[in-house]
Amino acid sequence: MKKRVHNFSAGPATLPVEILEAVESELYDYEGIGSSIIEISHRDQVFKEVANKAEIAVRKLLSISEDYDVIFMQGGATLQFSLIPMNFAHLGDTSNFADVGSWSAKAIKEASKICNVNTCTSSKENNYTNIDRMSDWKIKENSALVHYCKNETIQGIRITDEPKFSSYSFVDMSSCLFSENIDVNKYDFIYACAQKNFGPSGITLVIAKKALLERSNPDLPNILKYDAHANEGSMLNTPNTFGWYVAGKMFDWYLANGGVAKMEKQSVAKTAMLYDLIDKSDFYVNPVNPEQRSINNVVFTIINSELEKVFLEEAEKADLKYLKGHRSVGGMRASIYNSMKMESVSTLRDFMENFEKNYG
Template identity: 45%
Template sequence: MSRVYNFCSGPAALPEAVLEKAQSELLDWHGAGVSVMEMSHRSSEFKSILASAKARLSRLMNISDDYEILFAQGGASTLFAQIPANLTHGFNSACYLDTGAWSSKAIKEAKKYTNVVLAGSSKEQSYHTVPDFATLNLDDSAAYLHLCPNETIGGLEFADLPDTSLPIVADLSSTILSRQIDVSRYGMIYAGAQKNVGPAGVVICIVRKDLLARSSDTLPTVWNFATLAANDSMINTPPTFAIYLADLVFEWLEAQGGVAAIEQQNIAKANALYAAIDGSDFYANPIDPRYRSRMNVPFTLADESLEATFLEESKAAGLRTLEGHRSVGGMRASIYNAMPMEGVQALIGFMRDFEGRYGK
């Protein structure tokens, strides 16, 4: 078997220890005689997996009893519509911060359900920076303020939050569990699993309990946050295997020393890669250095005509999926929790070798 270093933005690399444990339990989970993929979601076995996943996530993120942990389906893109459908009931507007492609998609969906107040945008700066929070246009009577603290496509990330009385709703799909955050500062956090948590198919939702009262009975049952919470995320059959793998990833993270420890690893990986980019005239990163993503590192070559060669040779070297998003081009290395420092160092070594052979 030959494993490569997978820099895909999602579905992304999983820890090998997690894959190996899942492999060992694939045919017979803990003596049940069946795979998790085969067991009833109503069984005591799966209920124990679900309870374990929720408990581990609560410990890792220090989530208080003021919040419900939900496992939803449809991907974070479904939540773009599901959130305004649930949380704007009784309100006339919602505020949105536009910092990149995923923020823009969320805004487009929200407009189908409510009046969107554009709190701020860095579109005119090609999404290479973050609007000054002191100048945000916030409607104090709005339902919430939505933001995406890490734009996977553009490679922009910000850690600070605006000072507002509005509940903050955040798409943490690409940063959840990669850095320490204060959950109590958010009204809702949601995150597609396929970057830092597990396989595609489940979305983690951390919802402050008082916000559940906004969900209207007129909503489709499977979209209703309050109903989902009342049924322990099992209105219908949940993505059982994805939840099981998420629990294994949470277990792995605890073994690494938790979020505080993995954050230090992520800082070291990102610093090393950005230093290699900045130390060369052959490579460049367009993002305001204050807001560079630790998770998604885009870079360009001084000679665009060499991009295809770079991708071909990097793949042959065991460095997979370094293509930039089709909307922006260039290269992109996604270095989520499961990417070891050895993978980043292998990429840096290849970049230096490539520059030595093709640079002027």
């Protein structure tokens, strides 16, 4: 087997070896058709079957009812920051956005160009280390929507409350979808980019109530309308066929490996390895409210910040890759998505213990 490092990248992120091997084996000639899956039309019956199977699998995986449309879109989660207010801001006087991390702040910046934004809560003053309970959010009356990011990858913090708003809920789950149990029926609109937990970059999954999509802004060009994409089965224009194909394989992989319930248990166990070490240490620091710590992205610093460069250099030599924190916050970040093996996390934990012994 070819060499594989311990890949802690925040995204695009590591994928299961068996998925990579399956893609490799099929890439030249998909199921005997004499062409690659990336060489055939999205209108071809072969690809239509791939697309249909992917939707069936994700509906089963997340228990998505027929009251919801499932859309495979392009543009990443970032495009949704603009498309959401473009499509739905007309439904109320204002749109509520929670400022709970870097990605939330980016969403607010984009939405502010399009609609009247009310920042219903902000944890910026505490450097996004503690988020107010949803019951304390200041939601405007007669508002169109409430938007928030459920897991902030850069700050390593998450929201565990489920929405109970009178306005429509729009939730970015890019880094946590399939890592924790959710009741889809409690959300109006969920979106997630693929490159964390279900494939390569370039495709975004949207799960939205059909009744909501029917209220999309009718004055927009079709390519910008969610209902138009839904009505055309995610094939309004040529989709990312390769990303869709890999996503389908990932959904099948989840179903064959215990589903979301199993992934959540593993995510909690994997991240706990590092949190337990950090909490017992007087060398490493994690600033996040323990009750709100991410089970996908573990952020930490070293009290003697001059040692962080040495830490990253030695980690690199040990094949512990992509641990440098986001450029906006520094420090270190271990992104531990569903495809990350327990052995890789224990290897990182052991490295951290030894590094503290040598430099603490």
